[in-house]
Amino acid sequence: MPTLPPINKPTRPPSRRPPTSSATKPKVDRKAYSSDQDVRWCPGCGDYAILATVQRLMPQLDVKRENVVFISGIGCSSRFPYYMETYGMHSIHGRAPTIATGLKASRPELDVWMVTGDGDALSIGGNHLIHILRRNVNLQILLFNNQIYGLTKGQFSPTSEIGKVTKSSPFGSVSPPFNPISVSLGASSSFSARTLDRDTKHLTQILRRAHEHQGTSFVEIYQNCNIYNDGAFFDFTEKATKSDRTIFLEHGKPMLFANQTKGIRLDGFMPVVFDLEKGNLSVSDALVYDETTLELAEIVSRMSQQPTMPRPFGVFYSEQRPTYEQLLQQQVEEVTKKRGSGDLGKLLHAADTWTIS
């Protein structure tokens, strides 16, 4: 072994806790899911709130910590796994879905979470994102959308609004943005939801549902980058505007917002806002949201691009269908049942053979 340079390590081993026996159920709190690594996001970053929420939620889920794996790509959000005291991998730009797919397909019993950002998931990793959604690998995707490239210091991202002035678009961006929820629905997502970093109650509720869902759960989280895109979502998070500018979708409930003074109804295929206090329309005219109808989810997801409409949050779509790893495993079992467990010696001889003596 080559000579070791003068490092006074290991001083901060990545796993300080002794192994816990699974027989006695250990008490877990947020600390149990916090690694010993210093969190290095900028002070005031929305990522802190998401990390804290996830660390608080994990002990409440029916899952053993040693079975949890966080996989990420590259970008600010993708540092996430380092801060979780679970198994994890901080991989390469855009490729987290591929690594998560290989892991989950080969180890279906693991609880896999993927953390990504708008550039990571929708630009460099766009191809992998649509394919993991189509396959319906059973894991949770947390897409931190801050509508900017933060780690590379402020270029417009695939979710930045047209006309955005950034370092790489001094005269305004001319690229129209993706709407991540519409992208996910177009890619046959079986669970699509949107939530916000600044509403930890809603964030917790959505993450819990995402975890319960069997299949790929796609969760877009509006996340404030206070350095390069501060206030991008203030319309939806701040008290003065939140009520008028947001609508929270609930399955089986009428679509109301602005403290129940306004509603959404369908005019043909078009969602339109109506006033409950003026005019002849009442709550019964409001569209009752149905998260199991893809067509409705697609119409409502498109409200996000209309500045006159409130921005929808919550579960847009949820569908039960077999997961990729289930089908893969099932096929292995069926073929094994039919042909019997493989015998290597027989396989090597499975051809026309001849003997030379």
Added chain:
Amino acid sequence: MNQDLSDTLTDSNSVRSITEATVLFAGDSGDGMQLTGSQFTLATAFAQNDLATLPDFPAEIRAPAGTTYGVSGFQLHFGSVNVRTPGDEVDLLVAMNPAALKVNLSRVRRGGAIVINVNAFKPHNLKLAGYNGVDPLADENLLKDYQVFKVELTRMTEEALKDFNFDKKVVDRCKNMFALGLTLWLYSRPIEPALDWLSHKFANRPEIQKANIHVLKKGFHYGETTEDFIVQYRVAPAKLEPGIYRAIRGVEALALGLVAASTKSNLKLFYSSYPITPASDLLHHLSRYKNFGVKTFQAEDEIAAIGATIGASFGGSLGVCATSGPGLTLKAEGIGLAIMTELPMVIVNVQRGGPSTGLPTKTEQSDLLQSMYGRNGESPLPVIAASTPGDCFHAAYEACLIAVRHMTPVILLADGYLANGAEPWLIPSTDDLEDFHVPFVTKPNHKVEGKEVFLPYLRNEETLARPWAKPGISGLEHRLGGLEKEHETGSVSYDPDNHEFMTNLRADKVKRVAKFIPPLTIYGDSQGDLIIIGWGSTEGAIKSAVDRLRADGLRTGMVQIKHINPLPPDLGSILSRYERYIVPELNKGQLVRILRDEFLLPILPLNKIQGQPFKASEIVDAAIAHCNQ
């Protein structure tokens, strides 16, 4: 073997015993030449000859009929002696149309035989083949040095099937069976393997089955009854090492080697790949072995394929992916992550002609330097190369073994010629395969201030490998990633000294593989005038060349290098025993650069970049020229 037939042959005066022969079937890419060649190969394996094959086909699935670029060929060299190459010169060419004759005539030895389907020599086809109105059959000068057999293949096939009520297209597709039957007769091959195959293949289409069998037999009987063929050839069984044999293609052997590694190691095989020629066949084979617990994943692209492999290896499976040239380029960043995370996996590269899309169906060895150096940063990994179709099995097994023992991605190099080529293969006993122990870590491996901890980058002193910890074990939770790792703890580190230390450590780890490389075997003279150094699929041609050079009195030796990174530890001392050195490669000179760099010797490159393997004679000529300088 057809006992009756062989008895008749022994009694006949017209049977000539020969030690080896090379046959080339050539026709349109829709004429079924690959199939004809494969069936002739099986019959030859049945006759217990040694053999080597060279399928050579266009990249287009159905290239325009009748054109020279649409010609598909299957060359087969067989004999009672050692056969190591598909043959330098062709003894019998079966030309199904004018284009096949045009493309392949120069490969036929002077005095060799050509069976020509005269029915295809019509003005339209002659024009397409570029014969511009001149019928080569009427050109006495062109064919005067060959024995030409003009056979009405198409007409006789039509005649044979006149009672079947098939349309012309179906009838036309049967004519390759006539050619096969005739050629089987000509070389006294048994007809049974082809009959069995047809019965099986068309079991659900009895009319087609019956028709093909009928035409196959007609071809065979035509050989017996016509007076055109005054000589029939006989090739005695080869004297191969005792044991049970089968014919095997390189790509099949790769698949079996991977399954063997999975079985012996008790690791589940997770195979991930994106379709690419010529590596796709590996996915086709492995996807059939689900009852061995093999999971195959057809990824959305090359990058996803390496990503899924990394994910599966992280989960404790035997992660493997395969690709060809351009696919390896796309995987470069992923392989870098595998090097940084030090996860075991095998990346198979079935090389083809490059750069870019290059020559997808032709062979080349031009990805060696890409495999060695084609990544960002200092990113060494073990590189090993298979040398024959059968050796693909052992190379795949060893690649998996190295990957797991040393906790590293390994690149295994094959090429189009190896993958598609076939040879008789001595089936190994599963007990004889090297033990494959997997040292998964199951508990913390270090103590800090009395507390048990798991350090994911603590080293095995012998191999420098880090521990492999599967998710699911409490107390071993750890994070991997592409950022530089702190020694032992695996924490993210930007420390300058640590980075240099870890860079050196990763390089040393790969060098340690050399401790496990067995001594090289020298073929030919163990010291002398010349040593030829080969790697990959050139082995057969080089060995044949060495035999001829030694017969000419040149003291010649050869070594075939399976381990390219690290190099075998005894290579330097072997080279020092020779006066001159040649490295034949199907590239512009890649191994030669590595060897010159390592040994500072005046090593001569011998390069061929035509999408075709070396002929032994090309190596002989270059060696003689070099030694006469």
